[in-house]
Amino acid sequence: MLLKRQYITMLKLFNTNRLITPVLNKCNHSTAAKSVTAVKINGTEFISDEYTNVTPKIMSYLGKNLHLRKDNPLSMVRQRIVQYFYKSFTHRGNPTFSVYDNLSPIVTTKQNFDDLLIPADHPSRAKADCYYINKDTLFRAHMTAHQSELLRSGLNNFLMIGDVYRRDEIDSTHFPVFHQVDAVRSQRRDELFPNHPDLDIFEPTFYKQKPHLFTNTILDPTKQSCYTLEATKLMEVQLKNHLIGLVQALFGKDIKYRWVDAYFPFTHPSWELEIYYENDWLEVLGCGIVRNEILLNSGLNDTIAYAFGLGLERLAMALYKIPDIRLMWSEDSGFLSQFHNKDLNAKITYKPVSVFPQCVNDISFWLPDNFTIDTFMSNDFYDLVRDIGGDIIEQVKLKDKFVHPKTKKHSLCFSIVYRHLERTLTQAEVNQIHKAIETAIVTAFNVTIR
Structure with missing residues (x-):
C-alpha cells in the first residue's frame, strides 16, 4: 500500500511533469508540506488518513455522468431499461418504479458495506479494491450503497443509476469508473398474496419473537429462515420473469439465457443471469431476495423484497459491438454521431472511426x-x-x-x-x-x- 509521504511525492511528480491536470482540487498540504491533511472535493473538505488512496485522475471523472449524456450509448441503454420498468409496472396509469440517477457518488463505509451486511473482513472492503477518501468515506463501489437510505425514505420500488468506482486491472473491458443500474422491489402480504389470505410472508416464529429479536439465518439454500417457502418462491418467479423480460427487450425474444446460483452478502437466495453471446456465456446481472435484516434496519418489518444489479458498459458493449470500454468516454464526433438521434431500439453496430x-x-x-x-x-x-x-x-x-x-x-x-x-x-x-x-x-x- 502507498504510504502518505510516497503518495504526496507521487502527486507532486505527476503535476511537475504536467501529464495530468486534476479537474477537482487536489490534496491540501500542511504547513510543513509533509503530510496530507485534507482532500477537497466539490467544495467539501475531508480529513485524510492512512486509507486515503483517491488520485487526481480518478477525481477528474466525478460529475461526468455519462449515463445522462445525450448520444452516449450508456444513456441509450439506461433509457431502454427505464422504459421497460415503466411499461411493466404501473398503477392507475402511472409508473410504480421511481428512478434516481443523480445521487452523489461519495458515500460512507456504513452505506457501502455495513448497511448491506458485508463482513468487516470481506475482500471487497480492501484498499486494493476501493477508492477511499478516508477510512469512513469512499467513492461508492456499487449503486446498492443507496438502497437502505431509499428504503428508509419510504420507497418500495426504485431504480438507482450512476457511476461506481473500483480499482481494477487495465484492459479493453475494465475501467476504474463504470455505470450500474440497481433496483429494489418490495411487497407486503396483501400485495404478494392478494387472493390467498391463508398464505403469509413470514414463518410463525418470526411473529412469536419480535422481528428485531428474531435471528434470521441463511442455512437453507432455498430461503431465509424468516420467510415462508411460498413467499420466497413467488418472489423468485416474479424476479426471474421480470429480468428475463428485460434481457429479451434488450437482445430480442430469441436470446438464450440461463440462471446460475450465486452468493451475495445482501441477498439470499441469489442468482446470476447469463446470456449466450458470441458463442459464449456472458454474465449480465446479479440478483436475489433481499436479506430481511436490511429491511428491518430500514424500518420495514412487514415486507419481502428482491433486488438486482447490472453494468451498463457490459450491456452497451454487447448490444452495439463496442470493442473497448474507453470509447464510452470519447468526445470524438465520429463515435458519438453513430448514436446521435437514433431510435432507442435501433440495431446499431459500432464502426471504428x-x-x-x-x-x-x-x-x-x-x-x-x-x-x-x-x-x-x-x-x-x-x-x-x-x-x-x-x-x-x-x-x-x-x-x-x-x-x-x-x-x-x-x-x-x-x-x-x-x-x-x-x-x-x-x-x-x-x-x-x-x-x-x-x-x-x-x-x-x-x-x-x-
Missing part, C-alpha cells in the same frame, strides 16, 4: 526487500500508470515474474500498451510518458528499474 497503431513498452523492476511478488499490490501500480498516462493506456499486462536464485530478490515485468483512440501516437511521446512512469514508480514504491 479509424484504427490507430499500438505502442508497446515493457517496464521491469526489482521490488524492495519488504515486498514479494505476492504482496506487491498491482492495483496501486495500475493507478499510478493510469494517472500518468491517462486514457491512452489501453492495457497493462503482467509479462513476467522472477525470483533471483542467489539474492532472492523479486522482480516483475509489465507490458504497457499505449494507444490513442483519436490519433496516432509517436514513439517519442510514448517514451516520454513511459519514462515518467518509471520515475514515478521508483519514488512511490522504492523499486529499482532493471
Whole structure:
C-alpha cells in the first residue's frame, strides 16, 4: 500500500511533469508540506488518513455522468431499461418504479458495506479494491450503497443509476469508473398474496419473537429462515420473469439465457443471469431476495423484497459491438454521431472511426526487500500508470515474474500498451510518458528499474 509521504511525492511528480491536470482540487498540504491533511472535493473538505488512496485522475471523472449524456450509448441503454420498468409496472396509469440517477457518488463505509451486511473482513472492503477518501468515506463501489437510505425514505420500488468506482486491472473491458443500474422491489402480504389470505410472508416464529429479536439465518439454500417457502418462491418467479423480460427487450425474444446460483452478502437466495453471446456465456446481472435484516434496519418489518444489479458498459458493449470500454468516454464526433438521434431500439453496430497503431513498452523492476511478488499490490501500480498516462493506456499486462536464485530478490515485468483512440501516437511521446512512469514508480514504491 502507498504510504502518505510516497503518495504526496507521487502527486507532486505527476503535476511537475504536467501529464495530468486534476479537474477537482487536489490534496491540501500542511504547513510543513509533509503530510496530507485534507482532500477537497466539490467544495467539501475531508480529513485524510492512512486509507486515503483517491488520485487526481480518478477525481477528474466525478460529475461526468455519462449515463445522462445525450448520444452516449450508456444513456441509450439506461433509457431502454427505464422504459421497460415503466411499461411493466404501473398503477392507475402511472409508473410504480421511481428512478434516481443523480445521487452523489461519495458515500460512507456504513452505506457501502455495513448497511448491506458485508463482513468487516470481506475482500471487497480492501484498499486494493476501493477508492477511499478516508477510512469512513469512499467513492461508492456499487449503486446498492443507496438502497437502505431509499428504503428508509419510504420507497418500495426504485431504480438507482450512476457511476461506481473500483480499482481494477487495465484492459479493453475494465475501467476504474463504470455505470450500474440497481433496483429494489418490495411487497407486503396483501400485495404478494392478494387472493390467498391463508398464505403469509413470514414463518410463525418470526411473529412469536419480535422481528428485531428474531435471528434470521441463511442455512437453507432455498430461503431465509424468516420467510415462508411460498413467499420466497413467488418472489423468485416474479424476479426471474421480470429480468428475463428485460434481457429479451434488450437482445430480442430469441436470446438464450440461463440462471446460475450465486452468493451475495445482501441477498439470499441469489442468482446470476447469463446470456449466450458470441458463442459464449456472458454474465449480465446479479440478483436475489433481499436479506430481511436490511429491511428491518430500514424500518420495514412487514415486507419481502428482491433486488438486482447490472453494468451498463457490459450491456452497451454487447448490444452495439463496442470493442473497448474507453470509447464510452470519447468526445470524438465520429463515435458519438453513430448514436446521435437514433431510435432507442435501433440495431446499431459500432464502426471504428479509424484504427490507430499500438505502442508497446515493457517496464521491469526489482521490488524492495519488504515486498514479494505476492504482496506487491498491482492495483496501486495500475493507478499510478493510469494517472500518468491517462486514457491512452489501453492495457497493462503482467509479462513476467522472477525470483533471483542467489539474492532472492523479486522482480516483475509489465507490458504497457499505449494507444490513442483519436490519433496516432509517436514513439517519442510514448517514451516520454513511459519514462515518467518509471520515475514515478521508483519514488512511490522504492523499486529499482532493471
